Amino acid sequence: EAGVAQSPRYKIIEKRQSVAFWCNPISGHATLYWYQQILGQGPKLLIQFQNNGVVDDSQLPKDRFSAERLKGVDSTLKIQPAKLEDSAVYLCASSLAGNEQYFGPGTRLTVT
């Protein structure tokens, strides 16, 4: 069974530029999560989808971050404009009915 796929794996941008990350969850997993992991810290949930709908986006900086999950499968997370403090690893995870979460390899973002 294929795992959670993410791309790109690495991205370097300048501040004020925009960037987008893509995630393809495990087939059949209705719940999808985006986490932000700053160096030396544990991951922090940014947004959670159940199928197409947003379940929790309470910690998403909505002035610059947006996310969508079209057709209840793939998801994209966008940052516009990026700030230096957005440098982090962005992890996507999926689960079946909100149970055990399976994580992708992450996208490492560096904002210069």
Next chain:
Amino acid sequence: KQEVTQIPAALSVPEGENLVLNCSFTDSAIYNLQWFRQDPGKGLTSLLLIQSSQREQTSGRLNASLDKSSGRSTLYIAASQPGDSATYLCAVRLSGNTGKLIFGQGTTLQVKP
């Protein structure tokens, strides 16, 4: 507000030692607790998941315990090997929530040959 703390932040041991990693949480109303392993530049790999009704889970050389009343969990690694070197993260899922995990900051383990 649920807070998860892991101590120590870093640990270095010689190969073959048994070791314990600690995780504490402030709200005992959890649905489950999960231990993950993270290798440098990689995603998270789930090691053990303990439901709130369970006291421990075992997988190979790993044993995780859960004491909800005291807000503590431990991950015991027997006969450590250099390949165990990684960051270990614990995460709790709160009762009644949608599956959101609250993570500790991790313990970085180095096992020296």
